[in-house]
Amino acid sequence: MVSEAEPAPRSAPPRLVASPFLGQYLLVQPGQAAGVRIPEARYEELLAGSDRPVPAWLADAAARAWSAELPEAALGDVVLVRERSQYGYAKASWEINLGCDYDCEFCYLGEKRFEGLDWDGKRRLLEVMRDAGVLWLQITGGEALIDREFGAAYEYAHQLGMMVQVSSNGSSLRKRPIRDLFARHRPYRLTLSVYGATADTYDKVTRNRGAFDRFTQGLDAAREDRLPVRLNVIVSDDNAHEVDAMVAMCERYGFPHQVFTNMSPTIDGEANPLATQSQSHLTPRSVFTGCNAGHTFFHANPHGIASICKVGRDPSVNLIAEGVEGLTRLGAIAESLQLRTGGCSGCTKVGTCRTCRPLAKLYQEAGDQRELYCQHGGYGS
Structure with a gap:
């Protein structure tokens, strides 16, 4: 595939x-x-x-x-x-495929299957996004660059007048077809994840031999091509000893970076990623003050199913079956998902809560490790 x-x-x-x-x-x-x-x-x-x-x-x-x-x-x-849209969605993210060439234990996607829309479906989805008003589009995965129709979808998004950001592990960035594609149509931003500063650690985290060499070759290519790269340093218990070295590597390349230390349950509510966290590096989340998910932003999975975001995936709207009109239901879905229910109603700390309701629900489904998401559990209080 x-x-x-x-x-x-x-x-x-x-x-x-x-x-x-x-x-x-x-x-x-x-x-x-x-x-x-x-x-x-x-x-x-x-x-x-x-x-x-x-x-x-x-x-x-x-x-x-x-x-x-x-x-x-x-x-x-x-x-x-671009024509005006009555729907008012300015941004969207799209998992073009959940398949990935890495097998990181902390991946929030859980089982990563190579499946999704054919080219006609992908084109239809992009046109629905255009009609919804989407100007900024993030294409992600899985690993986006290894989808067999990534290039066609990426070019078509540009044809429709979108500003395209790509999130990737960088494993294919060194390849000539990808470099040529980004030379023809420069991405608005290219966000790459960093999993280690040495081959031993990087390959262990990704469970892919030779991954570090491919990644650094991709970084070299991106720097040579002057692509707008931003690096996300992902900290787990297997690479926490290399945090300083990973940051130093980002600085050597001259790319801006952020450090992420907190894992989330999988989208199906499985707790596996939580066990990989480096406990000494966990940091409190910012106070949740609301967001525009479902109102001016939406997320689409590989099958064209739209949800308010990557976390709150149910209820959802099938954009391939319903078209852009289905998005009229997302606002009400967003309001219902943000209600403080399932143990949160009447909470005395709701004004300083650090977790949105859809994410808290995933934590509860993963075993209610309250200290990871709730101030009543002690973490972040």
Whole structure:
């Protein structure tokens, strides 16, 4: 089922994208972090004028934001103007496939199967996301880069005017087809996980011989190609002795990094990942003050099933069967999932709780290790 990325047989994407975004209007360039906020009148001008020449204000904005010189061409050849969406979803994440070439004990996905939508289904899902208003899309896994249609999906997302972030373990980043793909269509961000600073530790954590060498070759390739990499240092009991060395490695490469020390139960409520935590490195979570999951953001699994986020997966909406209209139910689902039920109702510390209700539910299903998620259990109090 796994092969190299296969690019979609489509023309190059527009150089710029103009899009509604959470009640505002943005001008962005795929693969670049900078953006330009434009008035509604400018957006309307772009929306109505695909056959007109590039206006002077647009050329000036591109020069200031990206040092880009726009070609003398019809506006429609330079800018893709995305239509307004009545659904208001600005961001989404998508597990393109749960299959992975690593077998980390702490993986929150549990059983990682190679299964999901065929290409027609993937294309349909991306179009539904476009119609929902999604401008920022995170493609993840499993391991996203080893899905046989990752390249086609990644290119098509760019064709639809999305700013694409890819989350990966970096094992395939060294491969020429992937490097060529990211050269043609630069990702908005490339987030890679770090599991060790030496081959012995990294290969032990991932349970994949030679994984560390492939990972560092991928880092070398990303640095050479000047990709926008961010590194996530994942701390477990098997690699905790190398935390400082992992951070030092991130700094040597010059990539920004974050350190993650707390594991979560699997999406099915299994406790296996919790046993891998380095107890001496656990840190209290921030106070949960609410989020927009299900309202301006949603998550889709490999089968096109949409949920409010990666944690709160049930109830859900089948976007392939129902289309974009199914998303109208997500807001109510989000409100119901965030209710403090199942042992949390009437809690005297609810105002300073550090765990959202869907995550607390997973902990309870995993054996109610209250000290890991509840201040009444002692942790984080």
